[in-house]
Structure formats: structure tokens, C-alpha cells
Amino acid sequence: MTIQNQFSSGLESGNFVVNSDPVHQAWCAIEQQRQVNPNAEPSLYNEIIQPENPIVIAFGTPPGSLHGQEGLVSSKDFAHFEFLCNKSNPVFSINEAAIKLFQSHYNDLLLLKNKLVENSKSKTPPLIIITGQFLGGSVATLFTLWLLEGLNLSKTKRPLCITFGSPLVGDEHLQKCVLEFSTWKSCFLHIVSDQDHTPKIFMSQNTTGASKPFGTFLLCSASGCACSEDPDFISEQFVTTNSPSAQTQDPNLGFSYGQILEDLKRKALCNIFKSIEGQSHPLQASIIAQLLAIGVVSQQQSQDTDNLVRKMKKHETKLLIQKKKNSDSDKKLNDMKIHMAYLEWYKKDAKRQNIGYYDLYRKMGHQSDIKVNEYKKKLMNYWEDSVTEVENKPQLEGAHFRVRWLYAGRNYRGMVEPLHIADYYKDGGKNYQTDAGKRPKHFTLLEEWLQEKQEQEKKKKQETQKQEEKPESGPSKSKRENVGSSLNDDSCFWARVEEALILLENGGLTTDDKRKLKEFEDYVWNALKNYAVSPEIFLKKSSFMKWWNEYNKGIVESSSLLLDFMKNGGPREYEAGKFT
Structure with a gap:
């Protein structure tokens, strides 16, 4: 994949951030929090509410919060963050000092959370800024x-977490979960100065695993700033960028970011731009400008500088390719709709050929059938990837995805799985739905998720229904009226037909075979009563009619309701929506 006109905008983003109101509001809140409560006792945080301004929650760092708590602890050992877990990352680790500080103030934080959630439901919810310095920033991140x-992010503004000189809060698995x-990634802005040693304090003392960043980082130096x-790259800076004056810094005193922010607002960038004159590659030029701004390299380029620039170019190119892939997903979705x-x-x-699309495809006798096979494969690949993506997401995010895609998945499954079944049985397959069968997992999951959603909707409807109202029974009027263009509710209907045909073709029916055939007959009858099958199953050349014609040769019982239905014009009434 070729990415043209590459350019890294970290320098421009950095200058935009340092001139933004939320950053300065957050720092002012931290300074107020110190003045109101210098030792962060007895309250962990200070809430600042001003008319027509954001709500700012500033977290402090109580004295002694670090003592003996520099490591990482497993999520198995604490509660309240299970929603972050997913299939690929069922367990993660968090900084011990941060999670213990969070847990020790849990009741207060729960009240604060409930209050903010309730405020978010108002007609004009305010922006929420959550901030903190050093360990207070780590707690702000967790909160x-x-x-x-x-x-409910579809109805309210996303909160903005702005931290100053805060240690990385968790390991690689937490990073991947977030x-x-x-x-969510855009909700976190972490501001770090190369003169501030406190963000790196756990990097050197942590012996149980490597901490990893997430969100946007504003990296600052005396030369300027840049976002990344x-x-x-950020992890490397936490390890390599280290000023001598920071080594003796007391983390509990806090590094003053106020003056840095003011200096950066006034700083001219002309010297940096002079240093990159003559650079013909825009990505390389922008990377060098960023490195100069955050104090990682000097204006005298060296071999180390060249190596770092090459490494960053790889980082940036990888990110650009990922963004390109994300933008391509919309085009792919449109392609799937066309298929x-x-x-x-x-x-x-x-249907015009009086055979039904399942059996027409199964015969594979026309050029159009080959084209359908091509579309079937593309659709299956797309939905297999989509379902795998949902499986790997945390439960909360996955549930949101399912709501958006559930009914599209039902249409896909109803249309495409019969084609897959046709291929399966044409190749001599058996027992498609059993453990010994080959039903693709994503079909099963799409079906299970739909059933879960329908059960939830049914329960909700029952709870809101008035006692005097009679619940609806049987298929709805619209379902009866539109049955002519519908798909089978059970996307495995044709697999059941194939299994019933296999029983008849074997000859010499056993008692167990007859029982299975009767079960299939009952299944069809119940589906008809609920308008759950397409009337196309009654087309003259369909596999279902092939089964029925054989089954009707002395096997079906004379008292059969399905027999009466088939003999007395039931299929015509059914297609017209008049069968009851």
C-alpha cells in the first residue's frame, strides 16, 4: 500500500493544544486544588463548577502514596474495570499505587461518577475535564x-482527561484493551516535560512488566512541543529523555507546568523551521521539527539523529497505513451492499424460473451462478472478519457493534448461508448443524446474538405492556403481508431439508428415521404457522417439494396437518398471507 504526500502534524497539533482553553483550565484547577487542599486530604479531588464553563475535576496526590507500591498488579486482584477486558486480553495490569488510591476512595468516586452520569443526561450537558498531576493524573485516567x-456517548459530550507529568498507568494489555x-483514545491528553522526571518513575522501578501508553501525548521541552x-515512540521517550535536574526531583512536590505552558504559547518556531531548510521529504522534515521541539535532538544532526528519524518514519508510515485501512472500511461496506x-x-x-435461488445455485449450471459464488465468498470473508472483530472487543464496545450490525447480519445470514449449505451438501456433506458438521462459527454467533437481542426486546415489551392489553399472538400483520419477499427465518432451513432427503434416499426407513422425518414435518408446520419460511420452498423444482413428493408416498400419516395444508391450497393461501 503506497501512502503519498506523507506529513507528520505533531508540531502543529502541539501548538494548537498549548493554546487551547481546556489545557489551561485543567492546570488552573490543579493549582486551585493544591491551595484548597495542599496535602490532598481529606478529599482526593476538588470539583470546580462555574456557569457556562466545563466541570473540572482535579485529582491530587496524597503524601506517601508511592511507598512500596511502584509495581503493577493484575486486574484479577481488583474490581470495577472488568468491562475493559476482551477475548484477546482477558487480564491486564495497572500501577499498584494508582489502583490502591482509587480503591481507597471508591465510595466517594462512585458518588462522583453517578453525579456526572446524571448530569450528562441534561439537554445541554457541560464538558467534563478530569485532570491531575503525577499520581493524581493516574487516578484521573482510571476514573x-x-x-x-x-x-451514553451518542447523547453526550465525551469527557476530556488531561494529565500533567503522570506515570503510565498500565501494561501492554491495558493499552490494547483501551x-x-x-x-476513547481521543479522550486522553497527557502533558509531559523533558524536565519532569516523575512520569518515568515507574519505568525504572517497575519489575513486574513494562508500562505502555495510550492516548495523545504532548511532549514539551525548552525548545517547543509536539503531539504524538x-x-x-512515546515509550522510547519515557526511557531515553532524561534531564540531570530531574533526577533529584521530589515527586510529591509536583513539577510546575504553568510557566512551561505560558512559554510555549509565546514561543516562536522560526529557529526550528530554519533547521529543516533543504529537507525535500515532507515527512522527514516534519519529524525533525518535532524532535527539535521536544528536545530529543540538537540542531547539529548526527548519525544517531538520522537513525532516530528513520525509525520514526517507519512508525509514522505504519500509523498512516492503518488510518488508510480504516478509511477503506466504509468503501468495503458499500461493496458488500452491492453484492x-x-x-x-x-x-x-x-423464482421466475420456478426453482428458487437455493436450488438454482446448487445446480451451478449458469455463468450467473459462478458470479454468485464469487460474491458469496467476498461476503463471507467480510462478515467473518467483522464477527471476529466483535469477539475481540470488550463486552461494552462489542455490544454497541452488535446493535448496529445485528439486523444487517440477519439479512446476510438469511441470504448467504443457504448458498454455503448448497455447496456443502453438493460436495457430499452431512450433519451440517451438528458438532460433526462444518457450520462456520460466524453464522452461529450472528444467530445467537440476534436471539439475545430479540429476547431483550421481548422482555422490555412485556415490562412496558399494560395489564389490560392482550399480548400479540402469532405472526404480525406485516409479516403475513410481506411473506412473499421474505427469507427463511431459519438460515439452516435447507440443511434440514437436505438431511430429510438423505433419510428418504437411504431407503429401508428405520423407526428412528421415521421419527426424525416426523420431527422435520412438525418443524415445517410450526414454521408455516409463524410465517417463518419463504413461500419459495413450494416452487415446483425446489428441494423441499422433492422431499414432500417422496414423503407423501405412503410415509406421511393421513391425519397430518401438513398433508391437509398441501392438498387443499395451503401454499397459495400462505403466499398471499391469508393462511391462519
Whole structure:
């Protein structure tokens, strides 16, 4: 994949951030928190509410919060953050000092969370800024994650967490868990100066695992500042950028970011731009400008500088490629809609031929059937990837994805799985739905998720229904009226037909075979009563009619309701929506 006109905008983003109101509001709140409560006792945080301004929650760092708590602890050992876990990362680790400080103030934080969630439901919810310095920033990060879990982000503003000189809060698994929430990364801004040693304090003392960053980092130096979201580059800076004056810094005193922010607002960038004159590659020029701004390299380039620039170019190119892939996903979705539209046309054409699209495809006798096979493969690949993505997401994010895609998945499954079943049985397959069968996992999951959603909706409807109202029974009026163009509710219907045909073709029916055939007959009858199958199953050349014609040769009982239905014009009434 080729990315043209590459450019890293970290320098411009950095200058935008230092001139933004929320950053200065956050720092002012931290200074106020110290004045109101210098030792961060008895309250961990200070809430600042001003009319027509954001709500700012400033967390402090109680004295002695670090003693003997520099390591990472497993999420198995604490509660309240299970929602972050996913299939790929069922366990993560968090900084021990931060999580213990969080847990020791849990009751107060729960009241604060509930209050903010309730405020977010107002008609004009205010922006929430959550901030803190050093360990207070780590707690602010944890609280923001916890708050995000309780907010309906489709109806309220996302909170903004701004930390100053805060240590990295968790390990690589926590990083991956957070990044699975597609909109959460932009809620975190971490401001770090190369003169401030406190953010690196756990990097050197942590012996149980490596801490990893997430969110946007504003890296500052006397030369300027730049923003970066590249976790690899940020991690390197936490290890390599180290000023001599920072070594003796007392973390509990806090580094003063107020003056740095003011200096950066006034700083001219002309010297940096002079240093990159003659650079013909825009990405390389912008990277050098960023490195100069954050004090990582000097204006005298060296071999080390060249190596670092090459490494960052790889980082940036990787991120740009990922963004390109994300933008391509919308195009891919549109392509899938086109493929589904073609299958709809194919289905209508098959009905015109009095055979039904399942059996037409199974015969594979036309050029259009080959095209359908191509579309089927593309659709299956797309949905297999989509379902795998949902599986790997945290439960909260995955549930949101399911709501958006659930009914599209039902249409896909109803249209495409019969084609897959046709291929399976054409190749001599058996027992498609059993453990010994080969039903693809993503079909099963899409079906299970739909059933879960329908059960939730059914329960909700029952709870809101008035006692005097009679619950609806049987299929709805619209379902009866639209049955002519519907798909089978059970996407495995044709697999059941194939299994019933296999029983008849074997000959010499055993008692167990007859029982299975009767079960299939009952299944069909119940589906008809609920308008759960397409009337296309009654087309003359369909596999179902092939089964029925054989089953009707002395096997079906004379008292059969399905027999009466088939003999007395039931299929015509059914297609017209008049069968009751």
C-alpha cells in the first residue's frame, strides 16, 4: 500500500493544544486544588463548577502514596474495570499505587461518577475535564475510563482527561484493551516535560512488566512541543529523555507546568523551521521539527539523529497505513451492499424460473451462478472478519457493534448461508448443524446474538405492556403481508431439508428415521404457522417439494396437518398471507 504526500502534524497539533482553553483550565484547577487542599486530604479531588464553563475535576496526590507500591498488579486482584477486558486480553495490569488510591476512595468516586452520569443526561450537558498531576493524573485516567463505561456517548459530550507529568498507568494489555474502544483514545491528553522526571518513575522501578501508553501525548521541552499518538515512540521517550535536574526531583512536590505552558504559547518556531531548510521529504522534515521541539535532538544532526528519524518514519508510515485501512472500511461496506443487491436480483430471477435461488445455485449450471459464488465468498470473508472483530472487543464496545450490525447480519445470514449449505451438501456433506458438521462459527454467533437481542426486546415489551392489553399472538400483520419477499427465518432451513432427503434416499426407513422425518414435518408446520419460511420452498423444482413428493408416498400419516395444508391450497393461501 503506497501512502503519498506523507506529513507528520505533531508540531502543529502541539501548538494548537498549548493554546487551547481546556489545557489551561485543567492546570488552573490543579493549582486551585493544591491551595484548597495542599496535602490532598481529606478529599482526593476538588470539583470546580462555574456557569457556562466545563466541570473540572482535579485529582491530587496524597503524601506517601508511592511507598512500596511502584509495581503493577493484575486486574484479577481488583474490581470495577472488568468491562475493559476482551477475548484477546482477558487480564491486564495497572500501577499498584494508582489502583490502591482509587480503591481507597471508591465510595466517594462512585458518588462522583453517578453525579456526572446524571448530569450528562441534561439537554445541554457541560464538558467534563478530569485532570491531575503525577499520581493524581493516574487516578484521573482510571476514573475517566470508569466514567466512560457509564456514559451514553451518542447523547453526550465525551469527557476530556488531561494529565500533567503522570506515570503510565498500565501494561501492554491495558493499552490494547483501551484501544479497542474506537472513540476513547481521543479522550486522553497527557502533558509531559523533558524536565519532569516523575512520569518515568515507574519505568525504572517497575519489575513486574513494562508500562505502555495510550492516548495523545504532548511532549514539551525548552525548545517547543509536539503531539504524538505513537505508543512506541512515546515509550522510547519515557526511557531515553532524561534531564540531570530531574533526577533529584521530589515527586510529591509536583513539577510546575504553568510557566512551561505560558512559554510555549509565546514561543516562536522560526529557529526550528530554519533547521529543516533543504529537507525535500515532507515527512522527514516534519519529524525533525518535532524532535527539535521536544528536545530529543540538537540542531547539529548526527548519525544517531538520522537513525532516530528513520525509525520514526517507519512508525509514522505504519500509523498512516492503518488510518488508510480504516478509511477503506466504509468503501468495503458499500461493496458488500452491492453484492447483497446482486444476490437479491439472483433470488428474484430464480423464482421466475420456478426453482428458487437455493436450488438454482446448487445446480451451478449458469455463468450467473459462478458470479454468485464469487460474491458469496467476498461476503463471507467480510462478515467473518467483522464477527471476529466483535469477539475481540470488550463486552461494552462489542455490544454497541452488535446493535448496529445485528439486523444487517440477519439479512446476510438469511441470504448467504443457504448458498454455503448448497455447496456443502453438493460436495457430499452431512450433519451440517451438528458438532460433526462444518457450520462456520460466524453464522452461529450472528444467530445467537440476534436471539439475545430479540429476547431483550421481548422482555422490555412485556415490562412496558399494560395489564389490560392482550399480548400479540402469532405472526404480525406485516409479516403475513410481506411473506412473499421474505427469507427463511431459519438460515439452516435447507440443511434440514437436505438431511430429510438423505433419510428418504437411504431407503429401508428405520423407526428412528421415521421419527426424525416426523420431527422435520412438525418443524415445517410450526414454521408455516409463524410465517417463518419463504413461500419459495413450494416452487415446483425446489428441494423441499422433492422431499414432500417422496414423503407423501405412503410415509406421511393421513391425519397430518401438513398433508391437509398441501392438498387443499395451503401454499397459495400462505403466499398471499391469508393462511391462519
